[in-house]
Amino acid sequence: MYLVDTHNHLGCALFDIDRSQILAQSIKQGVVRQIMIGVFAAEWYPLLQLADKHAALYMACGIHPMYISDANQLSSALNLLKQLFQQRLDDQKLCAFGEIGLDYYIANVDKELQLKVFNNQLELATFAHRPVLLHVRRAHADVIATLKDHQFKYRGIVHAFSGSYEEAKEYIKLGFKIGLGGAGTYPQARRMHKILKQLPLEAIVLETDAPDLSPVSRQGQRNSPEYLPEICQQLAQIKGISTEQLAYHSSKNACDLFNWSFNELTNS
Numbered sequence: 001m002y003l004v005d006t007h008n009h010l011g012c013a014l015f016d017i018d019r020s021q022i023l024a025q026s027i028k029q030g031v032v033r034q035i036m037i038g039v040f041a042a043e044w045y046p047l048l049q050l051a052d053k054h055a056a057l058y059m060a061c062g063i064h065p066m067y068i069s070d071a072n073q074l075s076s077a078l079n080l081l082k083q084l085f086q087q088r089l090d091d092q093k094l095c096a097f098g099e100i101g102l103d104y105y106i107a108n109v110d111k112e113l114q115l116k117v118f119n120n121q122l123e124l125a126t127f128a129h130r131p132v133l134l135h136v137r138r139a140h141a142d143v144i145a146t147l148k149d150h151q152f153k154y155r156g157i158v159h160a161f162s163g164s165y166e167e168a169k170e171y172i173k174l175g176f177k178i179g180l181g182g183a184g185t186y187p188q189a190r191r192m193h194k195i196l197k198q199l200p201l202e203a204i205v206l207e208t209d210a211p212d213l214s215p216v217s218r219q220g221q222r223n224s225p226e227y228l229p230e231i232c233q234q235l236a237q238i239k240g241i242s243t244e245q246l247a248y249h250s251s252k253n254a255c256d257l258f259n260w261s262f263n264e265l266t267n268s
């Protein structure tokens, strides 16, 4: 079984003590590729260095809607982001923008500023020809409208998808994949189970979002890319297909999105 963790935060300090063991253990379990997400400027260079060192690691960077700081910091972060992609325009290791998007769930939300930063980063992604990894909470209508306004064609993933089936269909029409992980493994997540059963296999990619969103079998613990096989097994069971089928399709979908060779992935 070959799996791709399309979204985690392996660079985060919670993994400082055992990052290399986790990486080795994940590969042993079949998690042959991981995309680490850098959500603010200080994370970007260290993560890129980490990705450069390990064949299994890739990275995405972007300004997360929950980490939008004051105007000065923001404009320097946007400049840095542009520089980073300019320097690495043909470098596959820097494989996407993310996570970016809109979060209307947080308190004292500044929708206008979030929209501005999201628009800026969609322009950068268009310039860099990269897909985007979306973080969306209570804002699907605005995100879908913004993607349509940009006629954004480099596709991406709606990470930790929590919207409706209708919204999922809208994203799929725009070429996006639906990112699923630990949240769907909880027995009480009935709405998510219903959506999972309806989603076409061609639209699903898997993720852990480690250290967050642990599966039910690891509730309360630090999440880890090592747990992706059990997440895959549990989601496949809910969808009524085999673990191998879900592993195969979700990995193939990730390869399709990031222009990776599936043969190379399964020989790694």
Ligand SMILES: [Zn+2]
Residues within 6 Å of the ligand: 007, 008, 009, 037, 099, 209
């Ligand atoms: Zn995340």
